[in-house]
Every structure is written in C-alpha cells, then in structure tokens.
Amino acid sequence: LRCQLSPPQRALRTSAVLRRVSEEQKEPLASSSQQQFDSHPTDPRPEQEPQGPRPSYTGQGGQESEDYESEEQLQHRILTAALEFVPEHGWTAEAIAEGAKTLGLSVAAAGMFHSDGSELVLHFVSQCNTKLSELLEQEQKQVQLGEAEKKPTEQFLRDAVEARLRMLIPYIEKWPQALSILLLPHNIPASLNLLTSMIDDIWHYAGDQSTDFNWYTRRAVLTGVYNTTELVMMQDSSPDFEDTWRFLENRVADAVNMGNTANQVQSTGEAVVQGLMGAAVTVSN
C-alpha cells in the first residue's frame, strides 16, 4: 500500500487546482496524521511533523498557519518553474503546464492563467526588473562604501541597459513572441507600467534629480534607446552580441550629446535675448 502521506504542500485556495495525491485532508487534526503513521509502522516519516491544524483544502476552520501560501505566491512559483520550459515550448500555456508538473501539481493548474501566456511574460519581465533594481542598489552601496568608483552617466546607462538586456539571452529565440504578447491591447497597461518603472529606476540610480521637464525628456530618450537596442538584439548573430553593445554605446552617446546640444542651444538663445533686450533699452533712451 503506497503511503498516502501528502508531501509538504501548501494548501490552495483555488479548488480548481487538482493534486496528484488523491487523498484530501478534510480533518485538519494532528491526530489523524498520527493514525496514518500507525498504520504504516514500517514506513516512518520523521520529517512529517504533527504540527498544528493543517489548513484544509476548502478553507474550513479558516485558520492560517505559517504554512499557508497565498494564491499569488503559488502562481509566482508556477510561473518561475515554467520559465525553464520556455526555450522549448515558447511563452505558452504548455510551458506553464510543464512548470506546474515539476512542482508536483497537475497540468490543469495551467488553467489558472490566460491561455496566451501573458502572465508568464509579464512575470518574467517583472522578475528581470527586480533583479536589475537589486543590482543597481548593490552598485550604489559599493560606491557609498567607497569600494567602487562612481561611473560617469554615459557609462552607467550603458551598463544598466546591457545588464538588463543580457537577462534575455537564455530566452532570446522566443523573445520576439514575448514582445508581441506584451503589445497585446489587454497587456499594454501592465507592460507599459513595467517599462516606465524600469527606466525610472535606472535614472534614479544614475543620480537624476531633475524636477522640471527634463524628467520627461530623459526618460523618453532612455526608453527609446532601450527599445531600439532590444530590437537590434533580436537580429544580432555576432559573438556574445557585441554588435548590440556597440549599437547601445552609440545610442547612449547620441542621447548624451543631444542633452549637451540642447543646453548649448538654450544658453545661446538666452544670450541672444539678453542682447536684444540691451539693444531695445539703448534704443529707447
């Protein structure tokens, strides 16, 4: 008789998700699990602690122990597991189903998500953005502690964009598919949100403190740089994407140049206006 003990899985609020293990624990009492032990004297499971009431399948009793995992956390775990299968299956429900399988859940768990793989792509992008933020935070700490030199803005932006784009390399074959998913109308709010907060993060760590319209121009320019570089990367077949990084270097240099030129134009304009005012005063006297 196979031991009917369920692996230490967290209870799920979603009743639609089916488990491989058929036995359901309707009576979340420590004593019932003890009874199971008694019937299998040759099969001691020392790791099965008879802790407090296990949250039941249907949420009866309503108690939340530390074991309780929210639906959202479970979804995150499934999607993270699914990423491994993206190179093979693409950003699809199949990949999600495979991911669910590795966690010991039934493939029907993929039914929790949209069939077009939207959540998988958005989850991945969100994860990459978080990793980038952590990386930039680390770098900032190192500079503050004096362990590293503060990079000039141009190089900082280049390195940040490169670091973020490198996270796509394992999935580069299927990335065009992901981009088209991100552009679906119902995904645009979420994907735009992720893009803008990522760009804002990069500028924040680059030390941008503008409180005027520059705030917008800088972010718009960097967004343009990021998007075009991403597209170039899709078509790049050079070793370690060196063409892409060279493209990036040129675009960032252009952007910084544009900023300098704009400043120059402005100060020239101001000088001209002052000259005219002076001339007007002279003439009027």
Place this chain on the structure above:
Amino acid sequence: PAGGVSLRLCSTRVTLEGINKPLIERIIRVDHAGEYGANRIYAGQMAVLGRSSVGPIIRQMWNQEKDHLKKFNELMVAYRVRPTVLLPFWNVAGFVLGAGSALLGKKGAMACTVAVEESISDHYNSQIRALMEDPEKYKDLLQVF
C-alpha cells in the same frame, strides 16, 4: 496594479511602508506645480513693475516663493515623484498672469497676489486635513506645511 491580469506584479519602485503613495505623489506634484506657477507669476510682475516703487516688495515675496519651490524640489526627489507634465504650460501661463495683472497697475498686481495666496492656503488646508488622518505616518510632510 496590472490591468486585466489576475497576478499582482511587484513594482520595482521602493515602497515606503504603510503610506498612501498615490496620495503623497499627488500632493507633492500639485504643490510643486503651484509653487512653480507662483514663481512665474512674480517673475511676470517683476518684469513690468520691477523698477517701480513696489518692486522691492514684489522681489521679497518672490524670494519667499523661491524658497518654497526649493523645498518642494527636495521633496520631489526624496519621494521619487514625477513633476507635472504641464510645467511648460504653467511656465508661460504664470508669467502672462503676473505680467497681465501688473499692467493693470500696482493694485492689480496686489489683488492678483492676494487671490493666489488665498486659494493656495485653502488648498494646503485641505491637504493637511487629508494627511491628518494619520499624523504619525505623515509627520515629515506635515512639518513642511
């Protein structure tokens, strides 16, 4: 928060625990725009009445506004709030209002100033009321007011 997707995606922005970020962002953005506009109004008035007898008074009030604007600039950076996209508009509109009211004479300029200050103080009072719902959380911001 994502649109139609059922997952809540974690934002990369650092969240300051417990505070109502959208509320703070709106407050700082609006107040910054207001102070910026006020600065431009005084600049417009100075352009017309700068060399008259009220010039020094206007300049003094303008300097006060510059301080306020500086304070909001600092808050904006600290809370990572974006400035209003209408800044170029307020730039021009404020200057025109200031210059226009100054062209009506000294009384016109003063009347404009009084009106602006009154509406600002009403506005700030309602913001203070909103923040006072939880004085502890918003201690820093309330001190600015």
